[in-house]
Amino acid sequence: MSDQSVSRNPATSPLLLSARGLVKSYGRNRAVDGVDLDIPERAFTTFLGPSGCGKTTILRMIGGFETPDAGSLILDGRSLVGVPPERRPVNTVFQNYALFPHLTVFENVAFSLTLRRGAQDPAPRVKRALEAVHMGEFGARYPHQLSGGQQQRVAVARAIIAEPHLLLLDEPLSALDRKMRGHLQIELKDLQRRLGIAFVYVTHDQEEAFALSDVVVVMNKGKIAQKADPVTLYARPADSFVADFIGSATLVEGEVLACTPGNATIATPLGTITAPAIEGLQTGGRAALVLRPEHLQLDGCSGMILTAQVEHVVFKGDRYMIEAGIAGVTLRLMSNRPPEPGTLISIGFDPVASFITRIAT
Amino acid sequence: MRLTLHRAHLALPVALVLILGCLLPLLLLIAFSVFTVDMDAFEMVPDFSLANWAQMLTNPVFAFLIGKAVLSGLITALIAAVLGYPLALSIANLPIAWKGIAQILLLTPLYTGEIVRIYAWRVVLGSEGLINAVLEGLGLVDEPVKLLLFSPFTTHLVLLYNTLPFMVLPIWISAELIDRRLIEAARDLGARPFEAFTRVVFPLTIPGLGVGLLAVFALSAGDMLTPSMLGGTSGATPMAMIDNLFGTAFDWPLASVLALSLLITLFATASSIGFLLLRFKGARAVLQGGLK
Ligand SMILES: Nc1ncnc2c1ncn2[C@@H]1O[C@H](COP(=O)(O)OP(=O)(O)OP(=O)(O)O)[C@@H](O)[C@H]1O
Numbered sequence: 001m002s003d004q005s006v007s008r009n010p011a012t013s014p015l016l017l018s019a020r021g022l023v024k025s026y027g028r029n030r031a032v033d034g035v036d037l038d039i040p041e042r043a044f045t046t047f048l049g050p051s052g053c054g055k056t057t058i059l060r061m062i063g064g065f066e067t068p069d070a071g072s073l074i075l076d077g078r079s080l081v082g083v084p085p086e087r088r089p090v091n092t093v094f095q096n097y098a099l100f101p102h103l104t105v106f107e108n109v110a111f112s113l114t115l116r117r118g119a120q121d122p123a124p125r126v127k128r129a130l131e132a133v134h135m136g137e138f139g140a141r142y143p144h145q146l147s148g149g150q151q152q153r154v155a156v157a158r159a160i161i162a163e164p165h166l167l168l169l170d171e172p173l174s175a176l177d178r179k180m181r182g183h184l185q186i187e188l189k190d191l192q193r194r195l196g197i198a199f200v201y202v203t204h205d206q207e208e209a210f211a212l213s214d215v216v217v218v219m220n221k222g223k224i225a226q227k228a229d230p231v232t233l234y235a236r237p238a239d240s241f242v243a244d245f246i247g248s249a250t251l252v253e254g255e256v257l258a259c260t261p262g263n264a265t266i267a268t269p270l271g272t273i274t275a276p277a278i279e280g281l282q283t284g285g286r287a288a289l290v291l292r293p294e295h296l297q298l299d300g301c302s303g304m305i306l307t308a309q310v311e312h313v314v315f316k317g318d319r320y321m322i323e324a325g326i327a328g329v330t331l332r333l334m335s336n337r338p339p340e341p342g343t344l345i346s347i348g349f350d351p352v353a354s355f356i357t358r359i360a361t
Numbered sequence: 362m363r364l365t366l367h368r369a370h371l372a373l374p375v376a377l378v379l380i381l382g383c384l385l386p387l388l389l390l391i392a393f394s395v396f397t398v399d400m401d402a403f404e405m406v407p408d409f410s411l412a413n414w415a416q417m418l419t420n421p422v423f424a425f426l427i428g429k430a431v432l433s434g435l436i437t438a439l440i441a442a443v444l445g446y447p448l449a450l451s452i453a454n455l456p457i458a459w460k461g462i463a464q465i466l467l468l469t470p471l472y473t474g475e476i477v478r479i480y481a482w483r484v485v486l487g488s489e490g491l492i493n494a495v496l497e498g499l500g501l502v503d504e505p506v507k508l509l510l511f512s513p514f515t516t517h518l519v520l521l522y523n524t525l526p527f528m529v530l531p532i533w534i535s536a537e538l539i540d541r542r543l544i545e546a547a548r549d550l551g552a553r554p555f556e557a558f559t560r561v562v563f564p565l566t567i568p569g570l571g572v573g574l575l576a577v578f579a580l581s582a583g584d585m586l587t588p589s590m591l592g593g594t595s596g597a598t599p600m601a602m603i604d605n606l607f608g609t610a611f612d613w614p615l616a617s618v619l620a621l622s623l624l625i626t627l628f629a630t631a632s633s634i635g636f637l638l639l640r641f642k643g644a645r646a647v648l649q650g651g652l653k
């Protein structure tokens with residue numbers, strides 16, 4: 001793991017928010033189903049997961065817009081139960097920004113400052129907040145006169161001006177095009193470092209989560225599937241759901257033949273393979289081998305050699321993505337040259353680089 | 362560009378109807394207003410005379426009647442706003458199943474004909490009416506309260522009853538259109554519920570409030586039946602006078618002058634209301650940008 005993630009290792013910072021056993025149901029549907037969470041100060045934590053897995057619901061409980069059915073939420077050592085949103089030191093950047101349409105950019109950003117009676121002139125602070133998001137010249141505009149990216153910046157400025165201890169961001173970049181998103185990701189990360197505020201971020205874009213986060217929390221059906229830094233998440237997924245959701249892996253199921261500390265041997269349709277493995281696998285049980293495209297080499301000659309038939313070739317700009325079938329399994333790999341569909345290719349692969357994990361329930 | 366053209370075409374039939382149905386009678390009125398009447402031949406003479414306009418400006422009865430109509434419309438609109446605003450907001454916050462019922466109840470006054478309603482009010486408010494019977498039965502009054510019927514009170518009570526739906530509906534719709542996340546955003550930024558109302562909800566419902574004020578003003582300032590049948594001696598209206606002049610008195614030129622003067626006054630008042638509301642902080646931005 002990189003130096004960076006160690007130096008800001010969340011585990012060593014004091015705890016800001018702690019959740020235990022959070023549950024929230026809508027009717028019979030358990031949107032959030034027993035979530036434990038520790039968010040250190042200054043950390044950038046991202047919730048990642050497919051649509052409907054409960055990410056927004058968790059954010060809304062932290063923000064005070066939903067009451068948990070069960071569980072505890074403790075911020076700065078105080079319980080948040082029964083505390084209305086306006087009395088939580090938490091601010092939110094809403095999914096569609098929720099800027100006040102009848103107020104100018106300046107007034108939107110100044111909103112929280114003007115609520116306090118006898119507050120001093122908000123202008124200098126508003127100016128600073130707007131400059132922090134490069135929107136200094138837009139104070140007099142109304143929200144409907146701004147582009148999506150500009151609205152997003154105003155929403156961030158409005159949320160940080162009250163100096164919250166925790167900033168919640170619900171897919172703030174999802175409505176923007178790819179280029180703008182990349183640009184704003186860098187700005188958000190930069191802002192977070194400068195302000196030293198803890199960010200809790202929601203996205204279903206894995207690249208975005210990796211680019212921004214100290215810790216990524218992968219959610220599946222209201223439960224946490226894995227909490228880890230991006231490198232661990234990618235290299236050692238806790239189960240087949242995480243492995244499948246992150247990157248474009250091929251999962252090959254098989255029976256566990258043997259387990260040694262750190263390694264396992266499984267019998268797969270591709271053959272018997274020994275590779276690094278997650279803890280706690282049972283001999284005789286089933287497990288999944290995670291094959292990432294970068295573990296597989298076209299015309300490779302080291303490690304195991306697999307012979308597969310080319311099914312599809314997709315041009316990706318810098319390289320070609322090849323899908324090739326072998327024993328009912330479709331492997332995905334990248335290559336500089338496009339093989340003819342239908343032809344047989346040999347794929348080299350080093351099992352030590354792959355990973356064996358649990359099958360998600 | 363093509364789209365705009367398209368839209369312009371779509372508006373054409375309506376524009377034609379408006380021009381024919383509105384402008385033409387108006388032009389006729391303007392023409393009539395400078396004609397004179399030959400009372401012996403009992404016909405209108407198409408010459409040019411400003412005598413009718415002079416009479417309009419000098420005879421205080423006309424100004425009094427028009428002023429009374431405007432005042433009556435303003436008072437009804439204001440009271441309807443005060444009563445209707447909270448009502449509209451509560452309806453917007455009802456569970457969905459109740460909203461339908463609320464809507465049906467709200468529109469009740471409009472289902473019954475005006476004459477039926479007026480006689481019903483007479484039954485309720487008259488000396489031997491329901492209210493007086495109850496008051497006397499409870500021993501609260503010794504003799505029937507006369508003020509209940511045939512007084513300005515009656516007129517405005519019934520005008521309010523008739524026009525309240527036109528106040529509540531537009532406010533309700535504009536409250537319904539407010540994105541709930543805006544209210545959550547206000548709370549998130551530190552606003553207590555009441556502050557979220559004054560800072561966000563109220564400004565965003567101003568367009569609805571404006572439509573309601575204008576509708577109620579126009580409906581009640583221009584009403585004739587309610588004041589004349591329930592207002593007793595106080596029930597004189599410019600409308601009734603115009604009716605009288607056009608009909609029995611056969612003074613079409615004077616009737617036209619009065620009608621035009623009333624129209625101009627009502628139009629000026631309504632425009633001022635609209636203008637004042639647009640000056641409200643951000644109301645213009647809301648109308649320009651939509652309620653997204
Ligand atoms: N107000 C509500 N009433 C009923 N069900 C709800 C409500 N809000 C959310 N849900 C349900 O709870 C589950 C979790 O919703 P949530 O909004 O937290 O998902 P999400 O992870 O944010 O998804 P997305 O990525 O699509 O935003 C979903 O199945 C959703 O249908």
Ligand SMILES: [Mg+2]
Binds near residue numbers: 055056057170
């Ligand atoms: Mg969501």
